[in-house]
Amino acid sequence: xxGNKMSKPTMTFQDFLSKTIDLCKSKYIAIPEGEKERYGKHxxxxxxxxxxxxxxxNAQLNSLIVEYSLEGSTGDNLxxxxxxxxxxxxxxxxxYYESIIVTRDSNFPGNVFLDMTRVLxxxxxDPREDYQGILKLLQLQLVNAQxxxxxxxxxxxxxxxxxxxxxxxxxxxxxxxxxxxxxxxTCGPAHTIFVYGELEYSVDFVPAIRLGAEQNVxxxxxxxxxxxxNLFYWxxxxxxxxxxxxxxxxxxxxxxxxxxxxxxxxxxxxxxxAIKLMKKFRDVKTNLGNLKSYYIKTLFLWKISNEPESxxxxxxxxxxxxxxxxxxxxxxxxxxxxxxxxELNMFHVLTPDQVKEMYKCVRxxxxxxxxxxxxxxxxxxxxxxxxxxxxxxxxxxxCSKRISKQKRNGVKRLK
Numbered sequence: 001x002x003g004n005k006m007s008k009p010t011m012t013f014q015d016f017l018s019k020t021i022d023l024c025k026s027k028y029i030a031i032p033e034g035e036k037e038r039y040g041k042h043x044x045x046x047x048x049x050x051x052x053x054x055x056x057x058n059a060q061l062n063s064l065i066v067e068y069s070l071e072g073s074t075g076d077n078l079x080x081x082x083x084x085x086x087x088x089x090x091x092x093x094x095x096y097y098e099s100i101i102v103t104r105d106s107n108f109p110g111n112v113f114l115d116m117t118r119v120l121x122x123x124x125x126d127p128r129e130d131y132q133g134i135l136k137l138l139q140l141q142l143v144n145a146q147x148x149x150x151x152x153x154x155x156x157x158x159x160x161x162x163x164x165x166x167x168x169x170x171x172x173x174x175x176x177x178x179x180x181x182x183x184x185x186t187c188g189p190a191h192t193i194f195v196y197g198e199l200e201y202s203v204d205f206v207p208a209i210r211l212g213a214e215q216n217v218x219x220x221x222x223x224x225x226x227x228x229x230n231l232f233y234w235x236x237x238x239x240x241x242x243x244x245x246x247x248x249x250x251x252x253x254x255x256x257x258x259x260x261x262x263x264x265x266x267x268x269x270x271x272x273x274a275i276k277l278m279k280k281f282r283d284v285k286t287n288l289g290n291l292k293s294y295y296i297k298t299l300f301l302w303k304i305s306n307e308p309e310s311x312x313x314x315x316x317x318x319x320x321x322x323x324x325x326x327x328x329x330x331x332x333x334x335x336x337x338x339x340x341x342x343e344l345n346m347f348h349v350l351t352p353d354q355v356k357e358m359y360k361c362v363r364x365x366x367x368x369x370x371x372x373x374x375x376x377x378x379x380x381x382x383x384x385x386x387x388x389x390x391x392x393x394x395x396x397x398x399c400s401k402r403i404s405k406q407k408r409n410g411v412k413r414l415k
Contacts, residue, residue, distance in 0.1 A: 031083055039083040042199050045175040047088060050193070050205075053165040060137045061161060063130045066093040066210065071257045073279075073293055076264060078272060080279050084201040087190075089257070091235060093210040094138075095131050096122040102215045102236075108243075109343035111251040112217060112236055114209060117147040148250040149209070151238040155186060158207055162191045189239040189253075208235035208255060218254060222340050225305070229262035242349060256340050260297070263304050268312035274319045275300055278327070287361050290354050295346060299327055301339040317369065324365045331359035 047068070055062035072087030073079045094100065099122060101115035116138060123135035142153050162184055171182045173195075180197035190204035210233050216223060226234065236252035264272060278296050282288045303311075303326065312319065330336045330347075334355045338344035347355055 031079065031081065036083050039199060039201060042175050042180075042195070043086050043201070043203060046173055046193070046195065046203065049169065049173055050162075050165055051090070053168055054161055057164065058161055059130065060133050063134060064092040064094065065090050067091040069257070071206075071261075072204070075257075076261060076272075076297070078264075078275050078279070078293075078297075080276050080283065086201065086203045087206060088203060089206045089208050089235070091208045091210045091233075094119060095126070095134060097210060098212050098215070100209075100211065100215065102211060102217055104217050105247065105251045107245055107247065108241060108251050110218070110338045110341035111241075111253055113247070113250050114149040114236060114252060115147060116143050116149055120147060144250065149252070150249055151240055151252060152249060154207065154238045155189070155240070158191060159186055162193075162205070166193075189237050206237065208237050209252065210235055218341050222305075222342075225263055226256055226259040229259050231256075231258050231262075234259075254340060260301060260339075263301060264297075267304060267309065270314070270316050270319055271300060271304070271312045273316055274323055277316075277320060278323060281365070285361050287357050290350055291358055295336055296327075298336060298339050298346060299323065299330065302326075302337075305339075321366050321369045324362060324369065328359060328362045328366065331355055331362060 051065075051068075055065065067090075069075070069089045069091065070086065071089050072085070074083060074086050079085070094116075096119045099118040101118065103113045103115070105111035105113055120135065120138060120143075123131050123138070126132070137157075138149075141157050142149055144150050144153075166182060166184050169182075171184075173180050173182060178198050180195050180199065183194040183196070185192055185194075187204075190206050192202055192204050194200075194202045213226070213232050213234065216226070216234060235255040235257070237255045239253040241248040241251055264275075275296060279293060282291045282293075282296070300323070303323065334345075334347055334352065336346045338346050
C-alpha cells in the first residue's frame with residue numbers, strides 16, 4: 001500500500017497578511033543598502049567642519065561642549081526609507097553644574113527653571129582663565145537679572161556663532177571633492193542646516209544643558225526607567241514655548257533621550273518595526289502632517305511601560321492593530337501625556353480641528369487591518385498597500401499588474 005503524500009501546509013489569511021506587511025516593510029521602510037553609510041559619512045564630515053570652526057573661534061563654547069549625541073529617529077534606528085534627517089544634540093556642561101538650582105515649572109509640566117545664582121558665585125571665586133570666560137558669558141549674555149538661564153538668550157548666542165561659521169565657508173562644504181550648498185535657519189531649539197547637492201538632507205543641531213541625576217525634579221514612576229539604564233545625567237532643552245507667560249522665557253524642556261533609547265533597545269524587533277510602519281503610514285497621509293515622530297515614539301513608550309516584554313513577540317499584525325487603536329483613542333480624547341511628566345498633554349500645541357482631522361484619518365485603520373486578516377488574499381494585499389504606500393505607488397502597482405495580466409492574455413496594450 002502506497003503511503004500518502006504529505007500535503008503542503010495551507011497559508012492562513014493571517015499568515016498572508018503578515019507576509020504582505022513584511023513585504024511592505026522591506027519595500028517602503030528599509031533604508032537601501034549603503035545609503036546609511038553614504039549619508040552618515042557626509043554628515044560626520046559636515047559636523048566636524050562646522051564644530052571645528054565653532055569651537056576654534058569661541059573658547060567658551062569649546063569649554064562647554066562635553067558630548068555629541070546622535071538622537072531622534074536616526075539615533076533610535078527608526079528612520080524610514082531614507083537617512084535624510086539627523087538630530088545631533090551637543091551637550092553643554094556648565095562648570096559647577098551640580099549647583100544649578102532646578103525647579104519645576106508649575107505652568108508647563110515637563111519643564112524646569114535653571115537658577116544659576118550659586119554657580120555664578122562659585123565661578124567668581126575660581127581664578128582659572130577659562131572659568132572666568134564662562135562667568136563673563138553667563139553674566140553678559142545668557143542669564144537674566146534674577147540669574148535664571150534664558151532660553152532665547154542661549155538661542156541668540158548660538159545663532160550668532162552658527163551664522164559666523166557658515167559665512168566663513170561661504171555656505172558651502174566640500175566632502176570627497178564634491179561641493180554642497182548649505183542653508184541655515186533656527187526652528188524651535190534646533191539650529192538647522194539644510195544640505196543641497198548630490199546628497200540632500202538636513203541636520204538639527206540641538207543644544208542641551210547637562211544636569212545630574214540627583215537634580216531631577218520630575219515624577220518618580222517614570223524615572224525608574226532612567227535608573228534602570230544606569231544613567232548619571234539628563235538634559236534641559238532650550239525649547240521656546242508658544243504660550244507666553246511671565247516665566248516662559250526661562251522654561252526649559254526636560255529630556256531623557258538615553259533612557260528612551262534603552263527602553264526601545266530592550267524590546268523585540270517587532271516594536272521598532274511597528275514604529276517604522278506607523279511613521280510610514282503618517283508619511284503617506286496628507287492630513288497627518290501634525291503627527292510628529294515623537295508623538296508616535298511616546299505612544300510606544302507608554303505601551304512598553306504597561307505591557308510585559310513578551311507582548312512584543314506577538315505577530316506584527318496584532319501589534320500594529322492595537323497600536324493604531326491606541327493612537328485613535330488618544331486622538332479621540334485629544335490627550336497624549338508626555339511620558340516623563342504625564343501632567344503635560346503633548347497635543348496642547350495643536351488646535352482641536354488639527355487633532356480631529358488626524359483622528360478621522362486613523363480611526364478606521366484598526367478595523368481595516370482586522371478585516372484584512374480574515375478576508376481573501378487579494379483584499380488583504382489591497383488593504384496593506386492602501387495603508388502604507390502613496391496613492392501614486394498603488395496606481396503604479398495596479399497598472400503594472402494589469403499590463404502583465406493582459407500580456408499573458410495576448411493583449412499588447414491597455415484599452
